[in-house]
Amino acid sequence: xxxxxxQGVTHVCFGLSYLVAFLLECGRLAWPGGAWRWLGxxxxxxxxxxxxxxxxFHQPTPAAPYGSLLMLAWVxxxxxxxxxxxxxxxxxxxFVLPVVILLVGLSFALVSSGGVSPEFGVxxxxxxERLWGVIHGTLxxxxxxxxxxxxxxxxxxxxQARRLRxxxxxxxxxxxxxxxxxxxxxxxxxxxxxxxxxxxxxVGSVLLRHNHDIGGNWLSLKVLSTGGLWVVFxxxxxxxxxxxxxPRRLAWLSVAAFVLLLLALISAHPFATGGAS
Amino acid sequence: MNLRAIxxxxxxxxxxxxxxxxxxxxxxxxxLAELPAxxxxxxxxxxxxxxxxxxxxxPEEEAAVHSxxxxxxxxxxxNVPADDIRPHLYEYADAExxxxxxxxxxxxxxxxxxxxxxxxxxxxxxxxxxxxxATGPLLNALFPAxxxxxxxxxxxxxxxxxxxxxxxxxxxxxxxxxxxxxDKTVLVIxxxxxxxxxxxxxKELKPARVLVxxxxxxxxxxxxxxxxxxxxxxxxxDDALVEADIVLSTTGAPEPIMPRRRFDERVRPRRGNRTLVxxxxxxxxxxxxxxHDGDRVSVFNVDDLNRVADQAAAERRKHIPAAExxxxxxxxRFVQDWARxxxxxxxxxxxxxxxxxxxxxxxxxxxRLRGKLTPAELEYVEGAFRLFQNRLLHGPIAALSEASxxxxxxxxxxxxxxxxxxxx
Numbered sequence: 001x002x003x004x005x006x007q008g009v010t011h012v013c014f015g016l017s018y019l020v021a022f023l024l025e026c027g028r029l030a031w032p033g034g035a036w037r038w039l040g041x042x043x044x045x046x047x048x049x050x051x052x053x054x055x056x057f058h059q060p061t062p063a064a065p066y067g068s069l070l071m072l073a074w075v076x077x078x079x080x081x082x083x084x085x086x087x088x089x090x091x092x093x094x095f096v097l098p099v100v101i102l103l104v105g106l107s108f109a110l111v112s113s114g115g116v117s118p119e120f121g122v123x124x125x126x127x128x129e130r131l132w133g134v135i136h137g138t139l140x141x142x143x144x145x146x147x148x149x150x151x152x153x154x155x156x157x158x159x160q161a162r163r164l165r166x167x168x169x170x171x172x173x174x175x176x177x178x179x180x181x182x183x184x185x186x187x188x189x190x191x192x193x194x195x196x197x198x199x200x201x202x203v204g205s206v207l208l209r210h211n212h213d214i215g216g217n218w219l220s221l222k223v224l225s226t227g228g229l230w231v232v233f234x235x236x237x238x239x240x241x242x243x244x245x246x247p248r249r250l251a252w253l254s255v256a257a258f259v260l261l262l263l264a265l266i267s268a269h270p271f272a273t274g275g276a277s
Numbered sequence: 278m279n280l281r282a283i284x285x286x287x288x289x290x291x292x293x294x295x296x297x298x299x300x301x302x303x304x305x306x307x308x309l310a311e312l313p314a315x316x317x318x319x320x321x322x323x324x325x326x327x328x329x330x331x332x333x334x335x336p337e338e339e340a341a342v343h344s345x346x347x348x349x350x351x352x353x354x355x356n357v358p359a360d361d362i363r364p365h366l367y368e369y370a371d372a373e374x375x376x377x378x379x380x381x382x383x384x385x386x387x388x389x390x391x392x393x394x395x396x397x398x399x400x401x402x403x404x405x406x407x408x409x410x411a412t413g414p415l416l417n418a419l420f421p422a423x424x425x426x427x428x429x430x431x432x433x434x435x436x437x438x439x440x441x442x443x444x445x446x447x448x449x450x451x452x453x454x455x456x457x458x459x460d461k462t463v464l465v466i467x468x469x470x471x472x473x474x475x476x477x478x479x480k481e482l483k484p485a486r487v488l489v490x491x492x493x494x495x496x497x498x499x500x501x502x503x504x505x506x507x508x509x510x511x512x513x514x515d516d517a518l519v520e521a522d523i524v525l526s527t528t529g530a531p532e533p534i535m536p537r538r539r540f541d542e543r544v545r546p547r548r549g550n551r552t553l554v555x556x557x558x559x560x561x562x563x564x565x566x567x568x569h570d571g572d573r574v575s576v577f578n579v580d581d582l583n584r585v586a587d588q589a590a591a592e593r594r595k596h597i598p599a600a601e602x603x604x605x606x607x608x609x610r611f612v613q614d615w616a617r618x619x620x621x622x623x624x625x626x627x628x629x630x631x632x633x634x635x636x637x638x639x640x641x642x643x644x645r646l647r648g649k650l651t652p653a654e655l656e657y658v659e660g661a662f663r664l665f666q667n668r669l670l671h672g673p674i675a676a677l678s679e680a681s682x683x684x685x686x687x688x689x690x691x692x693x694x695x696x697x698x699x700x701x
Contacts, residue, residue, distance in 0.1 A: 160453065165571025169585045170449040171439035172592070179552060179572075181456040247550065248572045 009054045011108040017047030018077065018101050025084075025093035029174050040093060041084060048077045051104075062137040066110040068144070068265050073103035075145045079152075091174040095152055106266055132207055139200030140226070144261055146193025147229070151258035153185035154251035161248050183247050186254060190240060194233050201230050225263040232257045278615055279337050279687070280415060282374035283347045283366055284323070284330030287388055290365035297357045300324040304354055309409035311350070316342050319413035321406040321420060323381070325398050327388055332378060334415035337619070337687040344368040372612050378419060379604045382427035384437060391436035391593045396427040418615065426607045433603060434596040439589030443471065444478040446585040447556050450577055451479065451523060454554050458482040461522040465489045465506070466514070466534070468496045469527025471558040471579065476504060476525055488517050492528070515543040524555040526563040537565040545574075556582070620677055623690060626699050627673070631666050638662075673697075 021044035028036030051074050060067030077100050083092035160176045177185075204226070208218065236253050239245040285295065300308065305322055312320035312333065319334040329351075333342045344366040345359075352359035369377040377386070382399045384391040403420035406412050412420075431437045440446050455461060461484045465472055468491055480487070487506030490513070491497035497508045509517040514534070518524065528534060535544075555576040557564045562578055569576040639662050643655060650658070673693055680689045693699070 161572045163571070164450075164453060164575050165569070167569075167571075167577065167581050169439070169446075169588050170453050171585070171589050176453075178452060178456040179454045184456075246570070246572050 009050045009057070011054070011104055011111065014047040014051040014054065014077075015101060015104045015108065017043050017050060018097055018104065021047060022093065022097040022101065025091075025097065029091055029094065037084075037088070041081075044077070044081055044084065044093070044097070048074075048081060051077055062134065062141045064137075065266050066107045068137060068141050069103045069107035069110070071141055072144050072148060072265070073100050073107065076100045076103065076148055076152075079149065087177065089175050090177055094174070095156055099148060099152060106262070110266065132203060136200055136203040136207060139196050139203060140264075143193045143196035143200055144265065146189045146191075146196065147233075147254075147257050147261045150186050150189035150193060150254045151261075153182045153189060154254035157182040157186065157251045158248065158255075161251075179247075186247075186251065187240065190233070190236055190254070194237055197230055197233055201226060222264060225260050229257055229260040229264055232260060278371045278375075278415065278612065278619075279335045279339065279341055280371050280374045280419070281333045281341055281343070282330060282369040282377045283333065283342070283344045284328060285362075285365045285367065286328035286330075286386065289367055294357075294361065294365060295326075295329060298324075298329045298351055298355055298362070300329070300354075305405060306409065308350075308354055309406055309411040311354075313411050315350075316346070318342055319416045320411045321402055321416050323399060323402040325395065328381070328386075330381070332374070332416060332419070334413060334419075338691065341370065372608055375419065375611050376604060376608045378423045379426045379607055382423040383430040383600060383604065384427070385430075385597065385600055385604070389441055390590065390597075391431075391438075391441075393431065393437050396424060396431075399427070400424055414618075415615070419611070422607070422611050426604060429607070430600045430603050434599045436593055436596040436600045439592055441586050441590045441593065443579065443582040443586050444475040446582045446589070447475050447577070448478050448482065449585065450556075450575070450582075451482065451554055454552055454575060455522065458484045460485055462486040462488060462520050463523045463525065464509075464517050464521035465500060465504075466524065466526040466563065467491055467528035467530075467559065468493075468500050469529070469558060472525045472527030472556075473500070475556060475558065479523065479525070480504060484523070488521065490514055490517055515539075518544045518553075519547045522551065522553065524553065524564075525558065526555065527558040528563050530559065530563060531561065533561070533563055533565055535564045535568075537567050540565065540568055540574075548573075558582075616678075619690070623693065623699070624674055624677070627670065627693065627697055630697060630699060631670055635662055635666050 021040045021042075024036050024040035024043060028040060051070075055070065055074060060070050062068050062071055076096060080093055080096040080100060083090075083096060156176050157179060160179055160182060163170075163173055164179070176182075204223075208223070232253060236250060236257065239250055239253070285298070287295070290298075300322055305324070308322050308331075309320060312318055312322075312331070316333065317335060317339065321332040323330045323332070331347055333347075335341060345363060348359045348363040348366055351357070351362050378399070380386045382396050384393060384395050387395050399420065403412070403416070403424075406416070440449050461482075463476070463479055463484045463486070465476055465487065468489075476487070487501070487504050488509045489497045489501040489504075489506045490509040490511055491500070492511050494508065494510070497511075500506070501508045518535070518540075526534070550573070552572075553574045555564050555568070555574065557566075557576055557578045560579065564576050566576055566578070568574045639659060643659065646655060646658065673696075677689055677693060
């Protein structure tokens with residue numbers, strides 16, 4: 001198979017672009033000025049483009065940990081660009097980009113540690129035999145987007161609430177969205193993520209029950225952490241709509257949910273077969 | 278350049294005098310008609326609550342207008358004895374006048390350092406003078422330059438950043454908590470002056486409702502009428518707090534009107550998860566400070582707001598050297614550009630006159646030598662004359678440029694014109 005120069009794009013290309021964009025955003029906060037912002041946006045856009053090319057040419061499966069992480073990072077990179085353009089004055093990128101870089105780094109670590117060799121061409125996971133595994137992975141991935149957005153909104157909420165508790169001068173701290181906006185963002189993310197996670201988990205449970213070869217994986221880290229994530233979300237939904245818990249506690253729970261999500265994503269996937277697991 | 282900035286401000290004159298010297302529309306129109314007619318000067322009158330200043334530019338060869346004359350002019354316009362005005366007037370000349378208007382427009386000469394309102398007032402003053410036909414080439418260049426410098430100072434330094442008043446600091450805190458205000462209710466408890474001022478700022482956020490409660494129903498009604506609000510009886514304070522999102526409390530009560538226990542028992546359970554921001558402007562305080570958690574309830578007292586305002590002011594002061602640096606560079610640039618505009622035609626005229634003289638002398642010489650010398654030798658002779666001319670003019674042109682850079686080229690310009698027989 002002929003490999004085009006664009007197929008030579010690696011994790012390093014977009015990982016470094018995001019890193020430079022992040023550093024430039026930090027620079028913009030320290031020394032406000034137009035050039036930082038545009039340079040940061042430039043590098044962020046280059047990162048997203050190369051990230052897209054990588055996904056287009058390597059077609060990683062969302063049923064595999066490295067693929068899930070990479071695609072989640074891609075969606076969050078889109079979220080970063082949207083937020084940076086839409087909330088120009090806010091310190092949006094300094095919160096979102098570290099998560100994107102972390103996810104790209106984890107994906108890179110999984111690829112580097114062996115067992116995963118992304119191939120070019122038609123992805124095997126499109127074939128019918130793994131369709132339900134892919135549906136499961138895709139539902140969890142979309143749920144993961146909600147979890148990640150909820151996590152980012154929660155981290156920003158906690159920072160903002162801490163500043164208010166300390167009564168810090170709003171003019172001397174990095175600009176953030178209001179508590180009200182962050183709470184709304186967190187609520188919407190929860191609203192999106194919970195049904196997707198539930199459906200993904202349901203599909204996964206059915207698959208696991210019918211796959212006698214992997215029956216022992218009920219106690220695997222992947223299944224346990226995904227189950228734990230769902231339970232945390234159930235608690236979050238209850239606390240959000242059924243009781244009067246201060247939003248700060250809900251934000252901490254969203255952070256815990258994200259940690260469980262990462263754990264679930266980097267654990268070996270019980271439904272994926274082939275090189276992905 | 279023959280420019281003067283003459284006037285008084287908060288440092289040089291008490292408010293009583295500044296009030297007497299304030300220009301209303303009629304007086305301004307009269308002044309803008311009289312100044313050019315009487316003194317042959319371009320004129321802009323800048324009048325704000327903190328200053329009254331006249332910017333006057335006359336042709337270079339004419340005498341400048343000085344402050345005693347302007348004191349008499351102001352005395353005549355405002356019907357105030359000139360002797361009362363004269364000691365309070367300051368006068369800046371040429372480059373220093375340019376620096377003064379640049380500093381004024383940038384907020385460096387304002388009571389509230391870095392305030393941005395002054396740039397709009399400078400613009401309005403210039404536009405009024407322009408409309409009245411009172412400006413000319415110098416002021417038409419100076420005022421747009423001042424506005425450009427003001428913008429540069431604001432964008433390149435943090436001189437205008439942060440809010441330096443207690444009311445605006447309160448609005449800053451509100452914006453950290455809430456995003457939309459069309460569904461918010463503001464509750465004003467008491468009718469203290471600080472509360473009124475802060476309410477004026479908060480009303481700019483366009484909240485859905487303003488509720489007012491006071492032990493005195495009459496005072497509550499008066500304040501509510503001023504702000505299109507609703508009066509809530511004092512004994513329904515708890516109910517009003519349940520409905521409120523933003524509270525301004527300014528009672529003169531000797532004890533807190535909202536101790537923690539009362540809030541936790543009667544208000545908090547009925548508020549659900551809604552966030553409350555309280556500005557407790559009262560001394561002694563109206564709200565128990567322990568209610569503050571930065572999450573569901575944020576309570577800011579007058580010290581918190583003063584601290585934020587003071588920090589912003591201190592932060593702004595750090596940027597004075599940078600702002601002065603920009604202004605210094607812009608003054609030099611303006612003076613040089615103006616001098617170049619003034620010197621350009623004169624130098625052109627001087628060069629043309631020298632060219633004419635050289636041609637007058639050289640043409641018969643070359644005619645006589647033609648045929649006796651080779652074309653290369655003739656060209657050499659012509660070049661020697663040209664070199665002589667350039668060397669001769671280098672001194673006067675360099676001296677003129679040097680004097681223009683310092684903004685004092687008027688006399689030298691006249692001397693060059695006389696020495697070389699040029700017409701202005």
